[in-house]
Amino acid sequence: MRRFLTLVCLLCLAIPAGISISGCTRNPDANYCNGQGYGLKITDVATITLQPVTTGISMAYGQTRQISQPTAQTCKGTQASTPGTISYGTTNNQLVDISPTGNICAGTWNRNSGGGIADYTICNFPNPLPSTGGLPYGIAYITASEQSVTSNPVEVLVHAMVTSVSLVTTPSSSSSSSAQQCFSQGAQATLDAQACYANSSNQQVLLCAPSSVTSNFACPLPAGVTSVPNCTSAIGALNYSVGNPIAASVTTNTSTNQVTITALQPGTTAITSSVAGSGSSAGYFSTCPPASISVTLANGSTSGTITQGVTQNLTTTIIDTQGNPITGLSLTYQSTDPIDISASSTGAITTSFPGVAAVYAVCQPPSCNSAPINEVGIYGTGLPVSSNPVTVTTPGTASDYVWFAAPGQSKYVTSVELLTGTVGSTVRLPYVPNSMMMDRGGNNLYFGSSHELMAMTTANNSITTQATSVPGVVLAVSPDNSELLINDQVRQILYLYNVTSQSASSYGGMGTAAAFTPDSHTLYVVDSANQGAPHSDTLYIYSLNTGWTTYDLSTTTGGSQSLAITVPSVGAFLSGSNTVAHTWCPSGTVGNYSSISFYPQSDVVLDSSNNPVPTDVLAATIDGKHILGASTSGSSITVSDIGVTIPALNCLPADMNTNPLAIGDTLSPLVLQTTLTRPPAITATTANLNSCASSSWSVSACLNVVPSPASNLAFITYSPPTSGAATGATLPFYLPGTGTVGNVPFKGSSAASITAPLAGAFTPDNQLFFVSTAGDNMIHYISVPLVTTIPANADTQQISPNLPSCTPISAGGNDLGCAYSGPNPGTAIVPATAIAVKPRSTT
Numbered sequence: 001m002r003r004f005l006t007l008v009c010l011l012c013l014a015i016p017a018g019i020s021i022s023g024c025t026r027n028p029d030a031n032y033c034n035g036q037g038y039g040l041k042i043t044d045v046a047t048i049t050l051q052p053v054t055t056g057i058s059m060a061y062g063q064t065r066q067i068s069q070p071t072a073q074t075c076k077g078t079q080a081s082t083p084g085t086i087s088y089g090t091t092n093n094q095l096v097d098i099s100p101t102g103n104i105c106a107g108t109w110n111r112n113s114g115g116g117i118a119d120y121t122i123c124n125f126p127n128p129l130p131s132t133g134g135l136p137y138g139i140a141y142i143t144a145s146e147q148s149v150t151s152n153p154v155e156v157l158v159h160a161m162v163t164s165v166s167l168v169t170t171p172s173s174s175s176s177s178s179a180q181q182c183f184s185q186g187a188q189a190t191l192d193a194q195a196c197y198a199n200s201s202n203q204q205v206l207l208c209a210p211s212s213v214t215s216n217f218a219c220p221l222p223a224g225v226t227s228v229p230n231c232t233s234a235i236g237a238l239n240y241s242v243g244n245p246i247a248a249s250v251t252t253n254t255s256t257n258q259v260t261i262t263a264l265q266p267g268t269t270a271i272t273s274s275v276a277g278s279g280s281s282a283g284y285f286s287t288c289p290p291a292s293i294s295v296t297l298a299n300g301s302t303s304g305t306i307t308q309g310v311t312q313n314l315t316t317t318i319i320d321t322q323g324n325p326i327t328g329l330s331l332t333y334q335s336t337d338p339i340d341i342s343a344s345s346t347g348a349i350t351t352s353f354p355g356v357a358a359v360y361a362v363c364q365p366p367s368c369n370s371a372p373i374n375e376v377g378i379y380g381t382g383l384p385v386s387s388n389p390v391t392v393t394t395p396g397t398a399s400d401y402v403w404f405a406a407p408g409q410s411k412y413v414t415s416v417e418l419l420t421g422t423v424g425s426t427v428r429l430p431y432v433p434n435s436m437m438m439d440r441g442g443n444n445l446y447f448g449s450s451h452e453l454m455a456m457t458t459a460n461n462s463i464t465t466q467a468t469s470v471p472g473v474v475l476a477v478s479p480d481n482s483e484l485l486i487n488d489q490v491r492q493i494l495y496l497y498n499v500t501s502q503s504a505s506s507y508g509g510m511g512t513a514a515a516f517t518p519d520s521h522t523l524y525v526v527d528s529a530n531q532g533a534p535h536s537d538t539l540y541i542y543s544l545n546t547g548w549t550t551y552d553l554s555t556t557t558g559g560s561q562s563l564a565i566t567v568p569s570v571g572a573f574l575s576g577s578n579t580v581a582h583t584w585c586p587s588g589t590v591g592n593y594s595s596i597s598f599y600p601q602s603d604v605v606l607d608s609s610n611n612p613v614p615t616d617v618l619a620a621t622i623d624g625k626h627i628l629g630a631s632t633s634g635s636s637i638t639v640s641d642i643g644v645t646i647p648a649l650n651c652l653p654a655d656m657n658t659n660p661l662a663i664g665d666t667l668s669p670l671v672l673q674t675t676l677t678r679p680p681a682i683t684a685t686t687a688n689l690n691s692c693a694s695s696s697w698s699v700s701a702c703l704n705v706v707p708s709p710a711s712n713l714a715f716i717t718y719s720p721p722t723s724g725a726a727t728g729a730t731l732p733f734y735l736p737g738t739g740t741v742g743n744v745p746f747k748g749s750s751a752a753s754i755t756a757p758l759a760g761a762f763t764p765d766n767q768l769f770f771v772s773t774a775g776d777n778m779i780h781y782i783s784v785p786l787v788t789t790i791p792a793n794a795d796t797q798q799i800s801p802n803l804p805s806c807t808p809i810s811a812g813g814n815d816l817g818c819a820y821s822g823p824n825p826g827t828a829i830v831p832a833t834a835i836a837v838k839p840r841s842t843t
Contacts, residue, residue, distance in 0.1 A: 033075035046075040048151035050144045055257055056155035058236030059096075059106035060162070060276040061125045067102040070144040070151055089143045089150075095126045096140035096156045104142065106158045126158060134225045135207060136160040136197065137234045157236040160197040160207065165238065165273040166218035167283025168192045168210050169261065181660055182288040182379035183263035184324040191250065191259040193238055193273055193282055194218040195231050208234040232257055235275055240282070244269035244370065246330075247287050263287040265329060266320065266363070268371035268381040288320040289369045289380040290329070291652060293387035295347075295361050303391040306341075306351045314347040314390065316361055321380050321656050330368045331361040334518035336567060336622040337709060338479060339442045340764045340839060341392050353839040354396035355764035356709040358389040358622040360568045362519050364584075365545045373546075377590040377667045379660045383651040384584050386568035389624045393710075397765050398839045401458065403445060404772065404779060404801040404832035405436045408819040413445070414801040414832075415461060416779075419840070423799055427461050429454055432806045432817040435474045435834070439481040442838035444499075446484055448474035450817040453486060453497065458838055470495045470504050475514035476523065485523060487511045492534055494525065496542065507548045510535050512561045517569035521545070522584065524572045528559030535559075539574065539582060541599045549598060556580050556601060561702075562617040567624035570646055570670060571602060578612040579605040579629060579642070585651035585670035591663035600669045605642055607676050613640050617703050621711035626736045627674075628705045628714050633681075637703075637716055639734050639741060641677035646670075679739040682716070682732040704759070709766045711736060713787060720756035720774045731757045731771060731780075731795075733787055744791045748798040750776035761835040772801075772832040779832060805830045 029037040033046070040046060051068045059065060067088070072080040088098040097105040105123035112119070130138025137159035144151040169189040183189060194209040196219040204219040208231035221228065231238060237257045240250045247267035252259050261271075266289040273282035294317040297304045306312050314333070318326040333343035340355030349359060363369050364384040371382025399419040405412070411432050415424040433447035433454065444464070447454040453474070455465035472488035472495065486495040489510060497504040511525040512535070525540040537559035539551040553559055557576025564573045571583030581602040588596035605613040615629030629640035649656065651670055661667070707714040716732040728751075730743035746754050753775040760771035762784070769782040781797035807813025807826040822828055 040075060042074055042076055043080070044074065045072040045080045045147045045149050047073050048144055048146060048149050049073070050142070050151040050154050052154065053152060054254060055237045056157055057104070058157050058159070058276040059104065060159060060278070061106055061129070062123050063106045063277060064123045065104045065277075067098070067104055067142070067144075067154075069102075070146075072146065072149075085146070087145050089145065090140055090156075091142075091153075092138075092140035094128075095130055095138050095158050096142060097123075098142055102144070104156065106156075130158060132234075133227075133229070134222065135228065135234065137207070155236075157234065159235045159276070162195045162207065162235060162275055162278060162280070163198050163204060164196045164218065165275070165280040165282040166194045166196075167271050167273070167285070168194060168213060169285065170210070170212055172260075181662075182286040182321065182381070184288050184320055184322050185263055185265070185326050187263045189261050189285075191240055191261045191271070193231055195235060195238075195275070207231075231275075238273045238275045241272045241274075242269050242285075243272065243372075247370070248285050261285055266290060266326065266369040266381060267365075268375050268378050270372055284372070284375055284378065286371075286379045286381050288322050288324070289383065289652075290318050290326060290363055290385045291321045291323075291380075291656060292319050292648060293317075293331070293361050293363060293385055294319075295359070295387040295390050297390060297392075302388055303393075305393045305395060306349060308351050308354060308394050308396055311348055311350045314343070314349060314359065314361075316347055316387070318363075321652065321660065323657065329363060331363055332367065332519040332521075333359060333361050334479070334569070335359045336518060337764060338440050341394060349392060351392070351394040353398045353764055354394050355839070356391070356393050356622065356711075356766060358391055358567050358624060360389040361387040362568065364519060364521050367521075370545075374593045375591065376586060376593075376596060377661050377665070378663065380652050380656060383586070384570075385650050385652075386570055386646070389567055389622075391623055397767050398763075400763050400768075401838045401840050402761075402770055403436075403438070403458075403836045404803065405433060405447070405834045406803045406805075406830045406832050407433045407435050407447075407834055408817070409805055409830040409833065410803040410820075411806050411815065412803050413447075413456070413461070414803060416799065416801075417840070423801065424461070426802065426804075427456070429456075430463065430466060432815045434472075434817055436836065437474050437477050437484075438836035438838065439477045440479045441481045443481065445836060446474045446477060448472055448486055450490065453484070465502065467497070467502060470497050473511075475511055475525065476516055478516045478520040478523075479518050480520040482520065483516075485511075485514045485516075485525065487514075487525075494540065496523075507540070507542070509538065509540050509550070511540065513563055515563055515565050515572065517565055519569065522569070524563055524565070524582070526553070526560040526563050526574055528561045528576075529554070530559050530561065539599075541582070543598065546598045551582065551599070551601075556604075562615075564618035564620040564627050566627070566644060566646065566672070567620055567622055568646065570650060571599075571672065573605075573618050573620075573627045573642070575615040575618045575629060577614050579615045579618070579640070581605075581672050583670035583672065586667050587669045588667050590661050590665045590667060596667070602669045603671055603674070605640075605674050605676065607678070613642070613676060615640055617705055619705040619707050619714070621707045621714075621736055622709065623711040626707075626711065628707060628734070628736060630703055630705050630716055632703060632718070636681040636683055637718070637732055638681050639679050639705075639716070641679065641734070641736055641739070643675040643677065643737075645673040647673070677737070677739055679734060679741045682734075682741050682743065706760050706762065706769075707736070708762050708769075708784065709764060713784060715757075715760055715769060715771065715782075717757045717760050717771065719758060727753050727755060727775060729754045729756050729773070729775070731782065733791075735788065742787075742791055744782060744787060744794045746773060746776075746780055747795040748776060748778060748780070750778065758831055759833050759835050761837045763837055764839050770835050770837065772835065774831045777801075777803075777829050777831040779835075800829070801832050803830050803832060804828070 099120035110122040141153035247269040337357035340353040341357035376382035431449040453467040537554040627642040786794040806815040806818035808818040
């Protein structure tokens with residue numbers, strides 16, 4: 001019994017222990033990839049990947065390249081540890097050699113060179129040189145091995161050095177564009193190339209080309225060779241980059257090595273190709289430019305009324321040269337009166353004050369439709385394009401601030417606030433100004449002088465800037481208020497002064513008048529030898545796209561003292577013995593930069609007998625329909641109403657759709673169609689009118705044409721006679737498009753002593769015209785509505801700006817630049833010769 005109990009106890013202890021031991025037994029089969037306990041373990045290297053897997057490696061003779069570190073994976077797809085040594089192999093070590101560290105040589109490495117030269121430091125050309133079908137290229141494959149595992153083979157293409165690459169584009173099946181022409185927005189093309197190399201005679205011969213190219217090879221075929229392979233199979237995949245990513249984008253299909261280029265925004269961009277470490281300008285790709293830009297108000301009209309304070313978006317439709325729409329184009333919207341009626345970069349019109357403005361859109365290089373300078377004109381790219389103008393009227397009346405000055409005659413400026421009618425106190429400037437201009441935003445008044453530039457804020461009539469580095473005459477302020485053109489006529493320098501940075505760039509020259517285009521991209525400056533030495537008959541043009549250029553006017557206009565920018569701003573008319581236009585459409589040969597004139601003369605304005613039309617001064621109406629000219633003869637003023645029609649295609653030829661501009665084609669200047677209306681001559685005084693030449697008055701006080709904001713009225717001002725001064729002068733006016741001329745008689749207690757209307761400015765709401773007069777030294781308020789109904793009553797109010805004269809050095813004073821020559825210098829009152837108007841809120 002005792003023995004039986006002992007056996008039972010032993011069994012009770014043994015069975016659980018046996019079960020426990022059995023449950024902890026390991027499964028060694030799980031450490032193997034096949035799960036059966038033998039073969040490759042799950043931590044061993046199963047595969048090795050050597051890059052690049054699909055594209056291969058392109059190398060020119062003698063080039064070297066370090067191969068990328070191979071990656072190893074286990075059979076589970078995880079990264080394997082690689083404690084072993086990687087070894088490399090090649091299928092042809094005379095063509096492609098590789099060092100133990102993975103440095104590839106397109107040829108053979110040096111070994112056992114002696115002389116202290118380390119192995120694998122000199123890559124010798126292949127020997128023998130490869131020859132495939134008579135062409136200098138060959139292919140070998142390299143691999144990497146470790147733990148008895150070999151990587152994928154990587155193709156290495158060894159070839160002669162590529163000396164040039166020429167682009168070949170093949171439109172996709174969905175594209176309507178033909179090869180080597182422009183592509184509409186969104187169209188795609190396959191990007192390929194031809195490549196050349198230098199043979200033993202240093203001659204450029206063809207190495208490879210797409211099968212689609214059967215003629216017009218980039219270089220001759222090598223001797224004895226009748227066909228060449230495509231470049232991908234001969235020298236490897238080429239890498240392409242786009243010079244202007246706004247015009248196009250490039251994508252590569254890594255599995256097929258096919259490169260696709262997509263047209264984005266209008267313009268031509270350079271395409272650079274690189275292979276085997278060498279780059280080349282392969283060619284150019286063009287996205288089709290606009291053929292037309294149509295701008296309308298929301299109701300589809302090109303003129304209309306927008307209530308003050310209301311914002312309305314313009315509707316813009318853009319069609320390219322192949323008849324397809326363009327979206328997302330970077331246009332510049334321009335307003336001729338941005339203080340009252342402004343246009344944003346998206347085409348939204350904001351009406352801040354009553355007024356009239358023309359608004360239009362411009363696509364102008366370099367911000368829109370750009371092209372490399374040597375490709376200007378190719379398929380129409382690199383050329384500016386404008387829309388039609390839209391005339392916007394904001395009804396109502398507004399009060400204004402008005403500033404009066406007498407450049408050259410007084411150091412003082414006077415302002416008037418029309419809401420109260422109070423004449424403000426005069427502001428004394430540091431120096432006698434020679435010019436006064438207000439920026440288009442109405443924020444600052446700029447005064448030039450022989451000593452410095454002076455800037456006065458219109459907010460409180462305080463001097464904010466005195467820039468001694470840019471003395472001279474302020475000839476123009478850019479519409480975006482960022483730049484001034486200042487002419488130092490002592491040093492004969494034109495300064496472009498940056499308002500924000502208060503720095504300037506300079507260009508040698510002289511000017512009598514200047515004007516920016518409304519987009520601030522282009523500046524025209526004219527000079528006339530009639531002003532005396534060192535003036536000359538010259539036109540200067542500054543463009544953001546081309547910089548400064550000069551044109552001789554001695555044989556065309558005989559010199560010009562005035563110019564008028566067309567609306568839209570496709571060009572400028574210049575006054576002179578011949579009235580001519582220079583436009584933004586270049587002339588010359590496409591692809592020949594040296595032959596191109598970027599702002600050539602367009603045409604000469606002719607009368608009905610085909611005789612050139614002379615003008616002394618010019619002005620443009622904002623509706624884009626008239627260039628108004630005036631000239632004097634004795635006591636008469638002759639008005640020339642030049643009707644202007646701008647061709648719809650701007651710079652493009654009429655057959656652009658069927659005959660696009662290509663390399664070698666001729667670029668033609670824009671021809672502005674003009675018609676001339678000559679109203680009866682206006683008798684101004686009984687004595688000879690004074691001209692601007694050799695005048696003691698500032699340029700702004702010479703003969704001038706001032707069109708109204710509504711383009712339906714223009715006044716003519718002039719300086720008084722130099723001798724035999726006649727009194728009782730009147731204010732001449734002209735109604736554009738009607739041939740009607742007339743005179744407004746002046747009123748006031750001293751009206752009989754008036755010798756000339758000197759300078760004038762309209763209020764933006766087109767209700768008043770302020771004109772200064774010599775003789776009574778007053779400012780006359782002319783009611784614009786009364787001019788066409790009861791002109792005898794149009795002079796409704798007169799005020800005196802009370803501008804004291806300066807004292808010239810010749811009279812014992814110290815006012816440098818003072819041109820006053822009358823009696824009582826320093827105390828005598830002089831008339832205003834410069835007027836600036838800014839609208840103000842009445843609330």
